[in-house]
Amino acid sequence: xxxxxxxxxxxxxxxxxxxxxxxxxxxxxxxxxxxxxxxxxxxxxxxxxxxxxxxxxxxxxxxxxxxxxxxxxxxxxxxxxxxxxxxxxxxxxxxxxxxxxxxxxxxxxxxxxxxxxxxxxxxxxxxxxxxxxxxxxxxxxxxxxxxxxxxxxxxxxxxxxxxxxxxxxxxxxxxxxxxxxxxxxxxxxxxxxxxxxxxxxxxxxxxxxxxxxxxxxxxxxxxxxxxxxxxxxxxxxxxxxxxxxxxxxxxxxxxxxxxxxxxxxxxxxxxxxxxxxxxxxxxxxxxxxxxxxxxxxxxxxxxxxxxxxxxxxxxxxxxxxxxxxxxxxxxxxxxxxxxxxxxxxxxxxxxxxxxxxxxxxxxxxxxxxxxxxxxxxxxxxxxxxxxxxxxxxxxxxxxxxxxxxxxxxxxxxxxxxxxxxxxxxxxxxxxxxxxxxxxxxxxxxxxxxxxxxxxxxxxxxxxxxxxxxxxxxxxxxxxxxxxxxxxxxxxxxxxxxxxxx
Amino acid sequence: xxxxxxxxxxxxxxxxxxxxxxxxxxxxxxxxxxxxxxxxxxxxxxxxxxxxxxxxxxxxxxxxxxxxxxxxxxxxxxxxxxxxxxxxxxxxxxxxxxxxxxxxxxxxxxxxxxxxxxxxxxxxxxxxxxxxxxxxxxxxxxxxxxxxxxxxxxxxxxxxxxxxxxxxxxxxxxxxxxxxxxxxxxxxxxxxxxxxxxxxxxxxxxxxxxxxxxxxxxxxxxxxxxxxxxxxxxxxxxxxxxxxxxxxxx
Numbered sequence: 001x002x003x004x005x006x007x008x009x010x011x012x013x014x015x016x017x018x019x020x021x022x023x024x025x026x027x028x029x030x031x032x033x034x035x036x037x038x039x040x041x042x043x044x045x046x047x048x049x050x051x052x053x054x055x056x057x058x059x060x061x062x063x064x065x066x067x068x069x070x071x072x073x074x075x076x077x078x079x080x081x082x083x084x085x086x087x088x089x090x091x092x093x094x095x096x097x098x099x100x101x102x103x104x105x106x107x108x109x110x111x112x113x114x115x116x117x118x119x120x121x122x123x124x125x126x127x128x129x130x131x132x133x134x135x136x137x138x139x140x141x142x143x144x145x146x147x148x149x150x151x152x153x154x155x156x157x158x159x160x161x162x163x164x165x166x167x168x169x170x171x172x173x174x175x176x177x178x179x180x181x182x183x184x185x186x187x188x189x190x191x192x193x194x195x196x197x198x199x200x201x202x203x204x205x206x207x208x209x210x211x212x213x214x215x216x217x218x219x220x221x222x223x224x225x226x227x228x229x230x231x232x233x234x235x236x237x238x239x240x241x242x243x244x245x246x247x248x249x250x251x252x253x254x255x256x257x258x259x260x261x262x263x264x265x266x267x268x269x270x271x272x273x274x275x276x277x278x279x280x281x282x283x284x285x286x287x288x289x290x291x292x293x294x295x296x297x298x299x300x301x302x303x304x305x306x307x308x309x310x311x312x313x314x315x316x317x318x319x320x321x322x323x324x325x326x327x328x329x330x331x332x333x334x335x336x337x338x339x340x341x342x343x344x345x346x347x348x349x350x351x352x353x354x355x356x357x358x359x360x361x362x363x364x365x366x367x368x369x370x371x372x373x374x375x376x377x378x379x380x381x382x383x384x385x386x387x388x389x390x391x392x393x394x395x396x397x398x399x400x401x402x403x404x405x406x407x408x409x410x411x412x413x414x415x416x417x418x419x420x421x422x423x424x425x426x427x428x429x430x431x432x433x434x435x436x437x438x439x440x441x442x443x444x445x446x447x448x449x450x451x452x453x454x455x456x457x458x459x460x461x462x463x464x465x466x467x468x469x470x471x472x473x474x475x476x477x478x479x480x481x482x483x484x485x486x487x488x489x490x491x492x493x494x495x496x497x498x499x500x501x
Numbered sequence: 502x503x504x505x506x507x508x509x510x511x512x513x514x515x516x517x518x519x520x521x522x523x524x525x526x527x528x529x530x531x532x533x534x535x536x537x538x539x540x541x542x543x544x545x546x547x548x549x550x551x552x553x554x555x556x557x558x559x560x561x562x563x564x565x566x567x568x569x570x571x572x573x574x575x576x577x578x579x580x581x582x583x584x585x586x587x588x589x590x591x592x593x594x595x596x597x598x599x600x601x602x603x604x605x606x607x608x609x610x611x612x613x614x615x616x617x618x619x620x621x622x623x624x625x626x627x628x629x630x631x632x633x634x635x636x637x638x639x640x641x642x643x644x645x646x647x648x649x650x651x652x653x654x655x656x657x658x659x660x661x662x663x664x665x666x667x668x669x670x671x672x673x674x675x676x677x678x679x680x681x682x683x684x685x686x687x688x689x690x691x692x693x694x695x696x697x698x699x700x701x702x703x704x705x706x707x708x709x710x711x712x713x714x715x716x717x718x719x720x721x722x723x724x725x726x727x728x729x730x731x732x733x734x735x736x737x738x739x740x741x742x743x744x745x746x747x748x749x750x751x
Contacts, residue, residue, distance in 0.1 A: 136590055139612075259585035261557060263613040268589055284681065287717030291706035294590070294715055303707035306679075 051090035059394040079228040101243030140265035170483035174469040177223035219457035225472035233480035249367035274366035297365035311358035318427025326424035343454035346407035370394035400467040407454040543570030545645035552638025558584030580724035647712030649730040652680040652705040658748035666692025680705040
């Protein structure tokens, strides 16, 4: 297939990200109503509550002890190393890992973490067991803590075999968010520029704008490099979380305390996360993400399936060859499945999916699906089973957080292309739930270009198929696995700061 | 739960569907005495209440419940904006009894949340007054028909509550099928200040089986309850102020 070069702009799509809406109120603080709240934060969303803003969740079989599984939740995004002494967890919040081991997206086991005071003198108490209540409103378990640890102290192991760490860590999330933003706002086209594109019959003026290739074979810039956050990591015996089988669903939540007249140690959910970037990619920004954060996985399929496009299958669904193999041919023809212009295909062109709901099944409910009897997915030790595991088996700290979803979406997300172009997907929309790209040569949504290359080029091209994130600091080889926090600027180990004089 | 055998006076002109089913009226002027049974409360309802708690200050509550017609509230959910904070999306159960023609409802989460109020069978328009909510609070009870609701449409709404002073206002918004607002206006009066918002943003989020959903207007989080295909009731979830917003689809 020979395609017009401008079709590169319209070749594959993903959707739905918007600008951040400023928070504003139409009613000022009131005086008439008696307010007896104490020191808890008042903002209704996590935007104003960094201690409750989950940045990432990880779950994986402990690589050093296969009898244990590890769960990590990070909050306090963009913690600046120079102010490291100011970050801690909130004693007003309840942090929870929720584990479903029966497959109904309802928690059967919870690991609750509560902090006793603000500031870095705080101690974390870990509670574990079957929840008193399930859903968005929870109560602290009544039993005694199974482990405790001081902020920033070495991991501590309780009598039940649970090991816990709570403290500052490097942010292990790797994403060229700056370039992503530029693509969305139209000032750039791709993660990596393609100035001399030759595959098409018509060369867009100036080629496709993007970052250049450096000598080390990278293009991307990790927008999260150099920042710290606060992390809760627990390592628990498998026997504490598994059900009758090895599969568990895992997600993390943060909850705010309700008025004490409504219950002691009772909390209502304000934040949650399962798989990486689901809310960011598929849920419109602003209030809709608040709604998503307040909701529970049990209702995700009913409430959010409409946000996920159909998956391509082996069957042509619009008379233009709109199949997985058709998409692969388009991408290959455009030169986007080979370096330096794009990552190789993740899935073979013969990928035998026959289920148009595959993406929905992989992404919803928003939980991490972990086989506790299987080493977590990396290129060397795991497997990729979309649908069974969602995006990956659990989520190891070093695994490709962004590139993998980009590659899955560019190969599987159904897209409506301009009619009459002959591109697979340019046929009638019919009942297809496809992402819109009917405004040629650019899709209606600038975000469609984000997935085109299947990578953000942060790792060197030579390592592109290793599916490792390429964090700015080396990850630890033992619990809690996340890298140590960035030091004060100028201290040994500082990145991009002059040494201390 | 058995019928307690108390009766009440109904006039045919104002009789509810229930009453109409129980008595054949003549020219509409005849008064009859009917026994009021637990079946007087059956099906899905939305309730609202506002009031003042002696230790907690002013509050507002909105919720929904399902009555089985046998004295049981089989499921319920409510949102509370209390003086001491917000407690949202609280799952509840409960019971109700009939006494002297009124219905006494008790809702609880099985723990510290325990609400009581009295009401009456809904009238022909599907409403009834709520009184004695946790003491002196009052509000409204509506029959609920959530199944036919979809967010899409143009809504007009009024707004009442407490901020710097008494809040009042009105406006309208247009919600798409996704629930996101495509346009809207709002005029808000709080104490001595009047503010006009010419382009209201917001969202009506997904609705649960209880008829409850999350909403947002101009960055303010709210709970909303579907009363019927063209009627919703919103309530503010910001502890700094009280807002109740009835809205009608135009």
